[in-house]
Amino acid sequence: AYTVWESTLIQENFFNQLLKFDYLWVATEWHKDVVVEQGYPEHRVFVVNEGVSQEFFEDPVISNNSPFRFMFFGRWDYRKAVPEIIGSFLEAFPTEDVELILSADNPFSVDGFNSTEERLAHYLFNDSRIKVKHFLSREEYVDYIRSGDVFITCARSEGWNIPLIEAMAAGTPVIYSDWGAQLEFAKGKGTPVKILEEKPARIGADLGFAGEIPGNYAEPDFKDLVEKLKESYRDHISKKTEAVIVANEIRERFSWFKVGLD
Numbered sequence: 001a002y003t004v005w006e007s008t009l010i011q012e013n014f015f016n017q018l019l020k021f022d023y024l025w026v027a028t029e030w031h032k033d034v035v036v037e038q039g040y041p042e043h044r045v046f047v048v049n050e051g052v053s054q055e056f057f058e059d060p061v062i063s064n065n066s067p068f069r070f071m072f073f074g075r076w077d078y079r080k081a082v083p084e085i086i087g088s089f090l091e092a093f094p095t096e097d098v099e100l101i102l103s104a105d106n107p108f109s110v111d112g113f114n115s116t117e118e119r120l121a122h123y124l125f126n127d128s129r130i131k132v133k134h135f136l137s138r139e140e141y142v143d144y145i146r147s148g149d150v151f152i153t154c155a156r157s158e159g160w161n162i163p164l165i166e167a168m169a170a171g172t173p174v175i176y177s178d179w180g181a182q183l184e185f186a187k188g189k190g191t192p193v194k195i196l197e198e199k200p201a202r203i204g205a206d207l208g209f210a211g212e213i214p215g216n217y218a219e220p221d222f223k224d225l226v227e228k229l230k231e232s233y234r235d236h237i238s239k240k241t242e243a244v245i246v247a248n249e250i251r252e253r254f255s256w257f258k259v260g261l262d
Contacts, residue, residue, distance in 0.1 A: 001025065002048065004159040006079060006180070007201040008034055009215025015040075027160050028184035034215075049184065050160050051256035052169045060171025060244045061147045067097040067129070068233060071148040073141070073163045075106040076119055078204030080155045081177075084222045086125050089152070092229035093129075100152075101144060103133040111207065146170045150232045150239070154193050154225050156217035157201070158182045165254060171247035173239040175228050179218035185254055189246045191228050191239065194221040 001018050002025040010018070015038060018024055024040060025048045026032050036042045063069070070089060076082045082104050089100050104116050113119045116132050136144070145151065151167035151174045158164070161182040167174050168190065176182060178192035186192070198216035205212055232239055252258065 004031070004050075004181075006157040006159045007213050007215035007217060008198070010035065010038060011214055028181040030181040030184065031159075049254060049259050049262070050162075050165075051259040052165045052250065052254050054255065055142055056145065056166050056169040057251050057255070058146070058170075060240075060247055062240070063147050063149055065147070065149055067099045068236070069099055069101060069148045070150045070152055070229070071101040071103075071144055071167075072152050073103045073145075074153065074155070075109075076104040076116060077106055077109060078207050079157055079201075079217060080153070081220065081222075083119075083123050083125075084220075085152055085154050085225070086120075086123070086130065088154075088222050088225040088229060090125065090127060092226045093233070096233070098233065099129045099131055101131050101133055101148065103136060103141075105134055145172060148172055149236060150175060150229075152229070153177070154220050154222070155180075156199075156219065160184075161186075165250060168243070169247055169250045169254070171240075171244040173232055173236065173243045175225070175232055177218060177220045179220075185250060189249075190243070191232055193228055194224040195219065196221045 001021040004027045024045045026035060026045060027050050029047055032045050032047055035045060072085060074080045113122060120130065145167050151172050153161060153164050154175065154177045157180045159181050164174060164176055164182055165185050174190040176186055176190060176192060177195065179195045195218045197219050199219045201213040201215050201217045
């Protein structure tokens with residue numbers, strides 16, 4: 001069996017089904033630690049990383065965006081902390097000439113809203129610098145990831161975080177929460193956000209974005225996110241220089257060719 005999940009506990013019935021397989025493949029060492037802690041025999045668990053597409057392997061773009069461009073790609077829900085990210089962006093930059101590319105549609109939520117625009121209005125995020133992008137073509141998405149100035153993610157948990165590793169492979173500076181499976185490739189790189197504590201993952205159910213998920217998610221320090229946004233803007237040249245170096249490491253270790261060989 002091969003499976004990916006985000007919280008510190010697998011639902012009991014699903015876990016019992018996994019026990020019926022001869023081996024369990026998981027995406028990261030974090031997943032292995034979680035499932036072994038829950039009682040899966042360690043000798044039957046193997047880490048098989050995900051990879052990153054080669055379309056992000058072209059020479060990094062030295063952007064000259066005006067205004068300076070932050071980006072978020074991921075569905076609007078509790079786990080991905082979208083309202084907190086937007087609120088932190090507005091707090092960090094009350095008047096600066098920056099913009100946030102926001103691609104956060106979630107047609108499967110049950111929060112009562114039908115669009116990203118409705119959610120922005122609900123949270124009183126009325127700022128023309130927030131540029132809503134609905135589902136983009138693959139070519140448009142790749143172009144944004146490669147040419148944007150900073151990619152933001154500050155999720156309470158990720159099972160891998162595809163946009164994060166794609167941005168890193170493209171040589172784009174990144175901000176991310178310092179916890180969970182994404183540290184398999186992000187640890188010690190980019191700009192991590194501090195974690196305050198762990199909280200029950202089921203909190204998202206009360207907000208209309210998830211069912212009864214067992215285990216915990218992390219709770220990022222969103223005040224630290226505000227500071228990391230300012231830092232990424234202020235120190236962009238050095239962040240970009242570092243990101244270009246990191247891109248080579250990500251490409252070497254996590255290309256699908258390398259993952260397949262391992």
